Amino acid sequence: MDFEDTAEESAFREEARTWLEANAPTEKELSGMDYMARGKFWQKRKADAGWACIRWPQEFGGRGANPIQQVILAQEEAKVESPETGMFGIGQGMAAPTMMSYASSEDQQRYLPRLASGEDVWCQLFSEPAGGSDLAALRTKAERDGDDWIVNGQKIWTSGAHYSDYGILVVRTDPNVPKHKGLSYFFLDMKSPGIEIKPIKQISGESNFNEVYFTDVRIPDSQRLGEVGQGWKVALTTLMNERASIGAGGGGTRFSTVKRLAQSVNINGKPAIEDNHVRAKLANWYVQESGLKFTSYRTLSALSRGDIPGPENSIGKLVGAVKSQDMASFAIDLLEQQGIVRDSVQDEAFAALFQDTYMSIPGLRIAGGTDEIMANIIAERVLGLPQEPRMDKGIPFTEVPTGSG
C-alpha cells in the first residue's frame, strides 16, 4: 500500500498536467459553439494527442494505459477548466467495452476509434415501459428475415437518443422461453428508417431522455453482439461497466462547494461554518466522499491486476446520489428564503448549482439501477444472501405475471 505516486506515476502526472494546461480550450476557441460542439472539439483534441480513452489499445485510439494512469489523468483534468464530455459516456464507458468483448475485429476497427475521438455519440436502448429494474422483462421484439432482423416495439428513458449516431439495443427474439433466455443484443444506426424519437421532459425542466419507437426497423445480423438468445449475458457486460462509469454523480454539489457556501452565509449573525451542527454535517459528508474515493481507488488497483468491475461498484452510486440530494437540500436550507431561487444568471456565487442538483438528483437515484436495486445487488451478489421468491423463474416469458391482467 502506498497513497503516494510512484516515480513513474508522478512523471505521468507531470506529463498529463503539462499537456492539459497547454491544450485545454480557451473560451475564445470555443466561442459560438453549443454544448455538443464544445464536447466534440475537446474530445477530438485529446484524441489527436493520445489523451482520449487512454486505457484502450492503441489501434482503437487509446494508449494502453493502466487504470491508475486513468485516475491520474481524470484528477488532473478536473483541475483545468475544460468542456463537458458527458455525452460520450455511454459510448465510451458502456458500448465500447461491450464491442471490445463481442464485436468482430472489423467492426472494432471501424467504430472504436470514432468513439474515442468523439466523432460518434452512442446511446443505450435497454429500458422499456415494462422493463426497467426488471430489464429482462423487455418486450421489443426482433424477428429474423434473411440476413436481417426486423425490430418492432418501444424503448423509454433513452438518454441522448436525439443526438446519437448509434445505439446498443437489447430485444426479445424468443418469447416462449424463460425471460433471460429469449434476448439478443445488437448495435444499430440511429438514422435507420422506422425509428421515431420523442423527447421526455424531466422534472428538472430539461429533456435529456426520450421514448424511441421501432416500426419494422431492419438491423443486419452482422450487428448482433453475442449469440442469439445470449443477449442477457452481453447486457450484463454493459451494465457492469455502467455502474463503474456512472460513479457518484451530483456534479458540483460536494463537500468543497457546500463548505464554501457555509463560509459565505450566516446563522445567527455568524458564518454558518462556525455552527457545530453545520460542521458535523460537513464532516460526515467528507467522510462519505473520502470513503467513496478510496473505495474506487481500491477497485482500480484490483482492475490493474486484470479483474473486471464487480458488483462492489454499486456502492458509488448508492451512496453518492443520496448524499448529493441531502447536500443540495441542506445547501438550500443554509441559503434560507433565497435558497429556492433557481436562476443561474443571477446567482453569481454558485450559478444555481444546488437548486439544479436538487431538481436533477432524483434521476440519478433511478438511472442505471435504482437505489433499491443497488442494495439488492450488494445483498445478493456481494454478500451472497438468498434472493427473494421469484415469480418469473423457469416459466416462459409469456406466462410471467404483469399486473395488467
Added chain:
Amino acid sequence: MNFEFGEDQNLIRDQARGFLNDNCPPEVVRRVLDGDELYAEDLWKKIAEMGWTATVIPEEYGGLGLSYLELVVIAEELGRACAPVPFSSSVYLATEALLAAGSQQQKETWLPKLAAGECIGTLAYAEGAGQTCAAGLAVSVTDGKISGSKVVVADAQIADMMIVVASSAGGDGASMYLVAMDQSGVSCEAVKTIDPSRNHANVTFDGATAQLLGNEGEGWAGLERILDRAAVMIAWEQLGGSDACLEMAINYAMGRYAFGRSIASYQAIKHKLADMYVKNTLARSNAYYGAWALNSDADELPLAAATARVGSTQAFYYASKENIQTHGGMGFTWEFDCQFYYRRSKVLAVVIGSEGQWQEKLIQATDQTNAA
C-alpha cells in the same frame, strides 16, 4: 383531555376535500406551474367564496370567528392539493400580523377585505442569503417612507398589502410596517424558483408610504410570535402534502410489476412506505399538539410550534423524494405529479426559516418550558 378533532372540524375537512377535488385537481397546479399565471385566480375566488380566508377573523371585521382547529383542517387539505394560491401568505402571515399587532383602524381597513379574499396580503422579512436577524436589517423607514429591498417574498406580485419588517433604532432592533403595494415607490421583480406553481419576487421600496404596525422597536418579537403561529398552520399544509405523497406512492406501487410481482410486495418498498407513514404519523401527532397550543394561546406555543414545524418539514422532504423514487423513471418526468410535492416541500421548508432555525428555537423553548 381529548386528542381528536370534533364533528364540526371533520365536516369541514370533508367539505374542503370535496371542494378541492373538484376545483383544484392536478391540472390546476400544472396550469400555473407550466404557464404564466402568478396564481390560480379562479380557484382563489372560489376559496374566498367558501369563506376560508375569513375563518379565524372575528365577525366584527367581516370574518367567521371560527377557531384555529377549523383553519388547520383547511390548511391540511390545501397542502394535499398543492394548491397554487397565496393562502399561506395572506391568511397565516398577513392576517395574523394584523390580528396580533394591528390598530383598530388598521384592522377595520384591512381585515374585512382579507376576510373576503378581495385583498391578498403577504409578509416580508428576509433580505438576502442566509438567516435574517434584526441586527442586520437594511430596510428602514424615515418619516413614514420606506426604502430598501426584500428578497424572495412569496406572492409579492399579487399582494395588495405587505407586512414588512424593517430596522428600528431602539427596542429589539425591528419594527413592523404595513405597506400598500399599489403605490409608487414599490416595485417587484419576479424571481425564478424551484417551484413555479407559486409566485415569488424581490421587492424594492423607494420612499413608499409605510404605516407602523404595532409598537416601534417591538417588530422582531412580534415577527417571532407570528412565525410561531404560522409554523403550526404551515405544518398542517406540509402534512397534507406528505400524506398525498404516501397515497400516490401506495397506489403506484400496488399497480407496478417487476420480476413478476407487484413492487409493493418488496420489503425495500414496504419499508420505505412504512417509514413515510411513521414520519407522517409522528408529525401529525405533533401538529395536533401545535394546533391545540395555537388555538388556546398556550404558553408552550413556541415549543409546540417548533416541534410541529421540524417534524412536518422532515416528513414532507422524505415523503416527496421517496414518492419519486417509488415511481422509478416515471417519477422523474414532468408529466407525472410527483414533482409538485418535491418542489413545494422545499418552498415550505424555508418560507418561515429552515429546519435548523426551528431546531434551535425548539431547544431554547425547552429551556423555558417545564413541560419538557
